Amino acid sequence: MSATATEPQPTEPPSRVLRAAFRGFAAIEKVGNKLPNPFWLFWILAGVVIVLSAVLAAAGVSTVHPGTHETIKVQSLISKAGLTTMVEGAVENFATFPPLATILVVGFGIAVAEASGLFTTLLRRMVARVPGRYLTFALSMTAMVAHVAGDAAYVTLIPLGALIYRAAGRSPVLGCIVAYVSISAGYDASPAITTTDVLLSSISTAAAHTIDADYVVTPVANYFFGLASSVLVALVITLVVDKVIARRSDLDPDEPVAALSAAELKAIEVTPEQRRALRVTGLAALGFLALLAAALIPASSPLRGEGGSIVESLVITGMPLVLFAFFSLLGWVYGRMTGTFRAARDIVDALAEGTRTYAPILVLFFAISQFLAYFKWTNIGNVIAIEGAETLKDLHLNGWTVLVGIAVLITFMNLVITSGSALWALAAPVLVPMLMLIGIEPETTQAVYRVADSVTNCVTPMSPYFAMALGFIQQHKKSAGIGTLASFTIPIAAVVWVAWVAFFVAWYLLGIPFGVS
16 A cells, blocks of 8 residues: 555545435434333333233224134233233243243353354454455355354454454455444354344244144254355355445555554464364364264154154254254363363353353343233234235235335334344234235245345444444544445445345245255
8 A cells, every 4th residue: 555545535425325325324323212222112012012902802803713713802901811911921921932041052052162262263264364355255254154153243253354354455444344244234144053043933933823833933944045145145245345345445544554463463363273173173063963963864763753754853843952062062172172161160151151141132031021922912913913914815915025025124124123033023923923824934934034134234323233343443444433334334235135135035936945944
């Protein structure tokens, strides 16, 4: 870079479209800031359900179940039975909330792997020695893998992206943007099973029980689509960044891009000891998977489900425990080899520390579980789902048209309700049963939700990680603001949305299974 790199670079004024977008996001931020914390939001919604149930029950609102031909009436929560449900059932509502135990069990395993340093080293290894021409794709694809680490991916990968780009002689600002957009816009796409798979499938299963009490959405119900989507999203981000974003004149940092210091090199280098530990950990992972496969091969295997079914096997139905064992094993092997774990008590400490990170989720789950229990007991969701399905049938809409409409709806809702679990807990009780009644499986509904829930994560100022990403960028470019980051993320998100939705529609029309269901 030239010696004049420290001088302010002329920038083109934002286009009319971007100016309009900035005004729109400012309005979203203003409205969103007035919304209460999701914990209180669900209690407010619970209050709305209580009042609404009384009004609808007094009006005699009902519907007929198309399968059983049973008349379903709205029940009032302002009644003896309703009050009993709310008061006596509060603990049970929380304790039996499907995602509660599953997210904790899987989270325990991930906590062990994270505390061992496995995730951080693996991410560094994936991008540290990549040739410059493949750097953007490598960083973006690494972000897809990093979804296993959950929100910790933001803290680890965004500053790492800046260092990797600096090491390649490119703008660290661009490295931050690529890492942030890849993690957030593709949050529900991954080549590995993540806590998101477990969380969403639990909520989907509970919603599906409105129509079919035996229906189960497995954690791998969207795996095939998620795996393919991770590659697609990484490719689209690479194309937009390298062909368009990288050519912008306002990417230069405040200081010229200089060679990395010894401390910075150490932050991205993987030591021989760590490389050896990664190899052994990889072998442990392969051994674990091989043992599972071998145990499932015999037709008489006790792990198989009824009739020798693999889909209903204990490996699938007990996926949370399998993931806990898998991540715990990998974390233990890596930690022992690198010295991170020296005694059995270190594992217990890692589990305890990991539990603390899930405390905010547990608090939110208490409110969500009560809201959903009220919503289910009143039958309001059943009435909306059945009447909504009848309306869709009368409109004679194609399945893919309905799904794209849902994608648009969820996309805009995600601008304000940025918690994926909270938004799906709100939408699933209506969308899943309604679409089941018109022949669309819950796995499909969940898949289109994942597309819409992901893309706008990188553009909404309501996301706490938007501010985090901006903070990392400002370390290299102090003049950067919300508009600066949005001007980079909006065009990337728009192209990803179009490409990913089109990819979903093609997948759906071709009848390709979304995963193992």
